[in-house]
Amino acid sequence: MVPLVLAGLAVILVWVAPGVMAGRAALRRVPRAALVAWQAVSLGGLLCALVVAPAALPTALRGDDVRDHPWLTGLALCITAVVLARVLVSGHMVGTRIRAIRADHRELVDIIGDREREGLVVLEHPTPTAYCIPGRGHRVVLTRGVLDALPEDQLSAVVAHERAHLRARHDLLLEFFTVLHESVPGRLRSASALAEVRLLVEALADRAAVRRSGEVATARALVAIAEGRVPDGGTIAGASAPLRMRLLVAGDRPGLALAAYGVALTALVVPVALLVLAWA
């Protein structure tokens, strides 16, 4: 029985919950807690699928499975094996792809850009754009257009935003969700989940910019670079500008943050508790 509950819970956490969470716009007002909930729900779903087989073992070892549900152990093994294989393959492919793109990109900006202090690279291009290249030897890349167009306080906001991405390793967070996203069969993928996580990451970095330069300078900087385009492998600074500007001035919701942390804890504890129950 427990393996079936785990499989059902995996379906809920992987396919149902992301749609529900992506539809809750209020979560964007508590981006840190929302990202914790997103990670925990995704990890919880993965954990459920991976422990289906271990949870079926006690029944199989007692011989109950053979007598009552001869298909149960086989099905449980299949679910765990398929999920594990898909996640490992996806992890390898996504990791290899992202690192290759990033290394090429870093090499390119080092060749064509001017290295400034503290990991800043300036590209001689009129379009106002800013982004970061995360990972080892990370860079914050600014175009001449953004340097010319933005006053000092807005420029500080832009740099603070990009440095927040680098410091918090938002790239690893997005990589984790991309791996999970691509490990799910194409028809069942939820593009809105990945888009929502990207937006939350941007909202979190915007808060770092606000702490540095204030709401007005950050909002103006967002507008100024909203038209900029960022190559693959970087982290965009100008996407979803109107929505992010609204989030800049939206107040905190401590109760909602607490609820999100509660969801996160539940999503991680329940699979472990069910596995313990199966072996009890």
Ligand SMILES: [Zn+2]
């Ligand atoms: Zn950003």
